[in-house]
Amino acid sequence: MxxxxxxxxxxxxxxxxxxxxxxxxxxxxxxxxxxxxxxxxxxxxxxxxxxxxxxxxxxxxxxxxxxxxxxxxxxxxxxxxxxxxxxxxxxxxxxxxxxxxxxxxxxxxxxxxxxxxxxxxxxxxxxxxxxxxxxxxxxxxxxxxxxxxxxxxxxxxxxxxxxxxxxxxxxSSNTTISRFSTVTHEFKLLLERRFAEIKRPAEYASLLHISVPYLNECIRNMTGHSVSYHIQQRVILEAKRMLFHSSKSVKEVASELGYEDYAYFSRLFTKITGITPVAFRNKNLDSSK
Incomplete structure (x- = not known):
């Protein structure tokens, strides 16, 4: 390999x-x-x-x-x-x-x-x-x-x-443009640019000049999931990319994604994926040999 x-x-x-x-x-x-x-x-x-x-x-x-x-x-x-x-x-x-x-x-x-x-x-x-x-x-x-x-x-x-x-x-052949879809569109663009530095729904709501409840209402209506879910999924996807495709340590990955508390990042990754960052890396390394 x-x-x-x-x-x-x-x-x-x-x-x-x-x-x-x-x-x-x-x-x-x-x-x-x-x-x-x-x-x-x-x-x-x-x-x-x-x-x-x-x-x-x-x-x-x-x-x-x-x-x-x-x-x-x-x-x-x-x-x-x-x-x-x-x-x-x-x-x-x-x-x-x-x-x-x-x-x-x-x-x-x-x-x-x-x-x-x-x-x-x-x-x-x-x-x-x-x-x-x-x-x-x-x-x-x-x-x-x-x-x-x-x-x-x-x-x-x-x-x-x-x-x-x-x-x-x-x-989306049957989807019409609505305020919910507009907010969801703006949130996704913002999330893609800022996921490594912004983790709180309130900060995204503030940048979009709307309340947290309304942001969650829009996102849930259009996607079926909360704002926090989308933030975590985007962060974890990037973590998976780095753990599998680079040689960065788990601590380096956590820091690059905005988590100075390495232990917290490890717990979050494990909670969402059902496997620790180290186990995820080792599992994928084994499967790619």
């Missing part, structure tokens, strides 16, 4: 692309030259794997997705993932940096972190996405075009917008 890095590796495959966005075709044979894809890592960009044919298994934040084309898997920059297996696959990979993504799309993608399950494509969707991808590829090959950077960014944004549209339609 490869030695763990001190921190979770962050891969950057498009940093050298002038447009801050990239698209490329990939087949099964290509994965043999990307051995690092089999090790847990994050990307520094929003990543789409479009599987047209074949099968592929990817692990994202401890969940295995066994996919058979045609399907699209979206991975947020915060998510730790790896390729488990590939079988006669053919498709495309698209990536775009935060700063190149439409701000409204970025806000929506930040809500899909936990988690965005694969989007199975219907025959109509296959036709639309195939056209969109081929346009992205065609534009990306026109590097002499004076508008190259803008065009690549815009076409990949169009692809990202199509994905969001279909994903949100599937997820």
């Amino acid at each position: 490869a030695k763990k890095a001190k921190s979770i590796p962050v891969r950057s495959y498009i940093e050298h692309f002038e447009a801050g966005a990239a698209v490329g075709k990939i087949v099964s044979e290509d994965f043999s030259s990307y051995q690092e894809a089999g090790y847990p890592h994050r990307h520094d960009f929003h990543f789409f794997h479009v599987l047209e044919k074949g099968k592929i298994c990817m692990e994202v934040d401890f969940i295995e997705y066994k996919m058979e084309g045609p399907v699209i898997l979206y991975i947020h920059p915060s998510q730790v993932h790896r390729t488990v297996s590939v079988e006669h696959s053919e498709g495309y990979m698209l990536g775009i940096l935060n700063e190149k993504l439409n701000p409204e799309y970025l806000q929506l993608f930040n809500e899909l972190v936990l988690p965005a399950s694969p989007l199975a494509l219907t025959s109509d969707m296959v036709t639309l996405f195939d056209q969109a991808i081929r346009l992205c590829v065609a534009v990306s090959e026109q590097k002499d075009n004076k508008l190259y950077t803008l065009l690549v960014k815009d076409y990949i944004n169009a692809f990202a917008g199509m994905f969001l549209s279909f994903h949100l339609e599937r997820k």
